[in-house]
Structures are given as C-alpha cells and as structure tokens.
Amino acid sequence: MRWLLTGGAGYIGAHVLRAMQAADLEVVVFDDLSTGDPGRVPAAVPLVVGSILDGATLRRTLGDYQIGGVVHLAGKKAVAESVADPLRYYRENVVGTLTLLEEMRTAGVGRLVFSSSAAVYGTPAGETVEETAATRPESPYGRSKLVGEWMVQDAAAAVGISSVSLRYFNVVGCADPTLADTGGTNLFPLVMRALMDGARPVVYGADYPTRDGSCIRDFIHVQDLAEAHVAAARLVGWRRCAETVNIGCGSGHTVLEVLDAVGEVTGRDTTPTISPRRPGDPVRMVAAAVKAERLLGWRASRGLEAMVVSAWQAHHPDSVARRLPVHPDGPAAGPAAAVA
Ligand SMILES: NC(=O)c1ccc[n+]([C@@H]2O[C@H](COP(=O)([O-])OP(=O)(O)OC[C@H]3O[C@@H](n4cnc5c(N)ncnc54)[C@H](O)[C@@H]3O)[C@@H](O)[C@H]2O)c1
Structure with a gap:
C-alpha cells in the first residue's frame, strides 16, 4: 500500500x-x-x-x-x-x-x-x-x-x-543537521540562534509555581x-x-533545566534574560503517555541529551558536543529520569 x-x-x-x-x-x-x-x-x-x-x-x-x-x-x-x-x-x-x-x-x-x-x-x-x-x-x-x-x-x-x-x-532535535527545525519560533531554535549570535537566551517568566520558576514542558x-x-x-x-x-515522553523539564543542559553540551554561557510571562503560556504541559504505549506499542526512547546535542550540531556543525553529566539518581538525559 x-x-x-x-x-x-x-x-x-x-x-x-x-x-x-x-x-x-x-x-x-x-x-x-x-x-x-x-x-x-x-x-x-x-x-x-x-x-x-x-x-x-x-x-x-x-x-x-x-x-x-x-x-x-x-x-x-x-x-x-x-x-x-x-x-x-x-x-x-x-x-x-x-x-x-x-x-x-x-x-x-x-x-x-x-x-x-x-x-x-x-x-x-x-x-x-x-x-x-x-x-x-x-x-x-x-x-x-x-x-x-x-x-x-x-x-x-x-x-x-x-x-x-x-x-x-514539544517537538525538538533532529536526525541529521540537514533536517533541523529552521522555523525559529520554538524554544530550541531560539536558544541556539541566540547562542550563535552571542546573545542571551530569553526566558519568559521565572515566577511560575515550579521547582525553579520557569515553565515545565514535555x-x-x-x-x-x-x-x-x-x-x-x-x-x-x-x-x-x-x-x-x-x-510525549510523559515527563517534563523546566525551561531553565533545558538551558542548563544546553550550557553543558555547548560549553557556552546560557544565563538567560528573564522577560515577563507571555499570555497563554501554561505553567506545566506534560503528556500522559500511557495510551500511546497501550494502543500503538510506542514510547519515547531518546532523552534530553540527544535532543540538545542534535539541535546544537545542526546550528553549529563544526562544534564538539559534550556529554551531560550523569545525575546521581540515574541518567539525567533519559526521558525516564526527567523530573516532572
Ligand atoms: N513543530 C512542532 O513543535 C509541532 C507541534 C505540534 C504540532 N505540529 C504540527 O506538525 C505539522 C508539521 O509541523 P512542522 O514543525 O514540520 O512545520 P513545517 O512548517 O516545517 O512543515 C509544514 C509543512 O507543510 C507544508 N504546507 C503548509 N501549508 C501547506 C498547504 N496548504 N498545502 C501543502 N503543504 C503545505 C509546508 O511547506 C511544510 O513543508 C504541522 O501540522 C504542525 O501544526 C508541530
């Protein structure tokens, strides 16, 4: 067919x-x-x-x-x-x-x-x-x-x-630099572009009721x-x-955690500029991923490290990506270890 x-x-x-x-x-x-x-x-x-x-x-x-x-x-x-x-x-x-x-x-x-x-x-x-x-x-x-x-x-x-x-x-990363997201309105391309331009990434809202004040996304x-x-x-x-x-993965990272991971992988300073919250940005958006597994026999297998490394290499092909440090409670990079 x-x-x-x-x-x-x-x-x-x-x-x-x-x-x-x-x-x-x-x-x-x-x-x-x-x-x-x-x-x-x-x-x-x-x-x-x-x-x-x-x-x-x-x-x-x-x-x-x-x-x-x-x-x-x-x-x-x-x-x-x-x-x-x-x-x-x-x-x-x-x-x-x-x-x-x-x-x-x-x-x-x-x-x-x-x-x-x-x-x-x-x-x-x-x-x-x-x-x-x-x-x-x-x-x-x-x-x-x-x-x-x-x-x-x-x-x-x-x-x-x-x-x-x-x-x-929240869809991120790429399989190959030629397939990267060039749309530019999502977090990853915006952060990568800011780093390439030597600018600070912008975080919208650091006063949400979350573990570090930034929004949580899957x-x-x-x-x-x-x-x-x-x-x-x-x-x-x-x-x-x-x-x-x-x-989705069924677990979430805060925007500031993503910036930390980007800093680790790229070796760049990812200290953000904090801007006011954007209207309509929910505090937390994490999938219940059980139905996908039950109905489709599918679950996410790639973690934050793979997402960040692939996005960085797409924006900066000559770069050497570093590994994320291993979290004391398990692999920091895997979806299962992402703290919700
Ligand atoms: N990127 C995300 O995070 C995300 C999240 C949720 C849903 N989606 C959905 O996934 C789909 C693909 O998104 P993407 O990120 O690859 O965006 P994209 O803009 O890269 O891809 C959209 C594709 O559709 C084509 N297209 C647009 N209008 C068309 C039309 N009228 N006729 C024929 N082709 C047309 C475009 O040329 C483009 O190739 C979209 O429907 C989007 O709403 C994306």
Missing part, C-alpha cells in the same frame, strides 16, 4: 518520511513548499508540489499514485502568527484538512494519521494531561487543530475512514515522534479505529 505524506518537506514531515522508509512503507510527498524544503525529500521519493487547498491536484495525486492511506502534516504551526492572522490559520488548517477529507472520501481512501497538537488542551489542570482532559485551546492555531480533529472523527464515523490523531507535545525528540507515525499508520492499516493519542 502506498501512503501520501502531506507536509513531507517540512521539519517533522522529513523525519516521518525517513521513519516510514525505514519501515518499508512506500511514500509520496505532497507539499506546497510554503515553509518546506524540497532538499529534505530524497530524489527517489515522488514529490507533488501542490496545496491541500487545491482539491483537483489532491484528487489527481490520490488517483495517479493509487494512494491507500494519508499521513497529514501539512499546515501552519506558529501560535503568535495565528493570533495575528487567524483566518489564514483557519483556511490552511481547517479548510485544507476538510478538502483533503473530501478528496479521500471521493477516492475511497480510508486510512488517516492526523497531525494534531497539545495546543488543543489550553492550560491543563493536572500533573499530566490525558487524552480525555477538557480541550480549551487558547489560540487560533490550537482551535484550528481541534476543529481538524473533530472533522477527522466525524468523517471516520460517517464515511468509514480509520483514523488516529496524534497530539504532539520535550520529545522528533525521531521518536516520527516513529510514532509509523506505529499509527500500522494501526489504521490494520483495523478500523478513531483514536486520539498524546505523543
């Missing part, structure tokens, strides 16, 4: 593509290259340049390549940009997903893995957030992903599409995330389902 991977020229999509290839899944990439890079798509993989808003091109692609399932990552992802230009986000993420679902129905393509986000939760209440928690997204971006999930679930029920929506937590290595897509593709290929699954 052949898979269509929308957004396969993007940061996460390029990793998903490689994980699917490693699992012997045949893939065609569909991408409008608005933020993607065709250089991330190996020459042997067909790349259709088109928008998910363009039903005719989607229809032709689904038919020409006899697509049996879709892994749908194409979309816009910057929260602040979504606040400034919400209609663009609703068009790309909501109308784009709607168009894809319509064309899948017409072509009789019945398997879908959908890229959602922990942003659908808003500010969760508990230590970890389960898939059954209330969804109260706090940005047009988060709302556009939640509407996407609803459309996928409703289509799954009505037209027999088997689906898994993956709610990603950072997940993009290679682990990519492997979760393979597991989800196998599930929808195997049986009819309509599931929503968190994809």
Whole structure:
C-alpha cells in the first residue's frame, strides 16, 4: 500500500518520511513548499508540489499514485502568527484538512494519521494531561487543530475512514543537521540562534509555581515522534479505529533545566534574560503517555541529551558536543529520569 505524506518537506514531515522508509512503507510527498524544503525529500521519493487547498491536484495525486492511506502534516504551526492572522490559520488548517477529507472520501481512501497538537488542551489542570482532559485551546492555531480533529472523527464515523490523531507535545532535535527545525519560533531554535549570535537566551517568566520558576514542558525528540507515525499508520492499516493519542515522553523539564543542559553540551554561557510571562503560556504541559504505549506499542526512547546535542550540531556543525553529566539518581538525559 502506498501512503501520501502531506507536509513531507517540512521539519517533522522529513523525519516521518525517513521513519516510514525505514519501515518499508512506500511514500509520496505532497507539499506546497510554503515553509518546506524540497532538499529534505530524497530524489527517489515522488514529490507533488501542490496545496491541500487545491482539491483537483489532491484528487489527481490520490488517483495517479493509487494512494491507500494519508499521513497529514501539512499546515501552519506558529501560535503568535495565528493570533495575528487567524483566518489564514483557519483556511490552511481547517479548510485544507476538510478538502483533503473530501478528496479521500471521493477516492475511497480510508486510512488517516492526523497531525494534531497539545495546543488543543489550553492550560491543563493536572500533573499530566490525558487524552480525555477538557480541550480549551487558547489560540487560533490550537482551535484550528481541534476543529481538524473533530472533522477527522466525524468523517471516520460517517464515511468509514480509520483514523488516529496524534497530539504532539514539544517537538525538538533532529536526525541529521540537514533536517533541523529552521522555523525559529520554538524554544530550541531560539536558544541556539541566540547562542550563535552571542546573545542571551530569553526566558519568559521565572515566577511560575515550579521547582525553579520557569515553565515545565514535555520535550520529545522528533525521531521518536516520527516513529510514532509509523506505529499509527500500522494501526489504521490494520483495523478500523478513531483514536486520539498524546505523543510525549510523559515527563517534563523546566525551561531553565533545558538551558542548563544546553550550557553543558555547548560549553557556552546560557544565563538567560528573564522577560515577563507571555499570555497563554501554561505553567506545566506534560503528556500522559500511557495510551500511546497501550494502543500503538510506542514510547519515547531518546532523552534530553540527544535532543540538545542534535539541535546544537545542526546550528553549529563544526562544534564538539559534550556529554551531560550523569545525575546521581540515574541518567539525567533519559526521558525516564526527567523530573516532572
Ligand atoms: N513543530 C512542532 O513543535 C509541532 C507541534 C505540534 C504540532 N505540529 C504540527 O506538525 C505539522 C508539521 O509541523 P512542522 O514543525 O514540520 O512545520 P513545517 O512548517 O516545517 O512543515 C509544514 C509543512 O507543510 C507544508 N504546507 C503548509 N501549508 C501547506 C498547504 N496548504 N498545502 C501543502 N503543504 C503545505 C509546508 O511547506 C511544510 O513543508 C504541522 O501540522 C504542525 O501544526 C508541530
């Protein structure tokens, strides 16, 4: 069976593509290259340049390549940009997903893995957030992903599409410097760029009720995330389902802990500039990761060290990355040892 991977020229999509290839899944990439890079798509993989808003091109692609399932990552992802230009986000993420679902129905393509986000939760209440928690997204971006999930679930029920929506937590790192996140709005690229420019990284808020005052996030290595897509593709290929699954490590690091790790790995001074809290930044956002393990047989295996080392080498290819010191209670770098 052949898979269509929308957004396969993007940061996460390029990793998903490689994980699917490693699992012997045949893939065609569909991408409008608005933020993607065709250089991330190996020459042997067909790349259709088109928008998910363009039903005719989607229809032709689904038919020409006899697509049996879709892994749908194409979309816009910057929260602040979504606040400034919400209609663009609703068009790309909501109308784009709607168009894809319509064309899948017409072509009789019945398997879908959908890229959602922990942003659908808003500010969760508990230590970890389960898939059954209330969804109260706090940005047009988060709302556009939640509407996407609803459309996928409703289509799954009505037209027999088997689906898994993956709610990603904080995606970082890379498998290779050429596949790094160049988007620039997430913590890791911002910190790496600040260090490269000789500037201080900025931390938004150091007065949160956490162990060091900075926010807690569940950072997940993009290679682990990519492997979760393979597991989800196998599930929808195997049986009819309509599931929503968190994809995180299940444990959290504070932003200041990440900066310490970056300092250890890079040998640079990562003393931050503390700025006021940003509106809408939850204190703590950590996945309950049990369902992913139970349903997909998947769990994250790469720790903070692998995330930081790969991100640093991508931004500073000539660098020598150091190892993180071993924590007295266990390996400081592994997800299991991350203190929540
Ligand atoms: N990066 C994260 O931390 C994160 C977290 C949660 C969810 N996500 C979601 O994961 C997906 C991929 O994110 P990413 O970080 O790789 O971003 P990215 O910008 O690197 O990749 C998005 C890809 O989609 C393509 N694209 C955008 N609009 C399109 C359209 N209308 N038609 C066809 N292609 C289009 C872009 O050219 C790009 O290649 C997005 O849906 C994003 O919302 C990302």
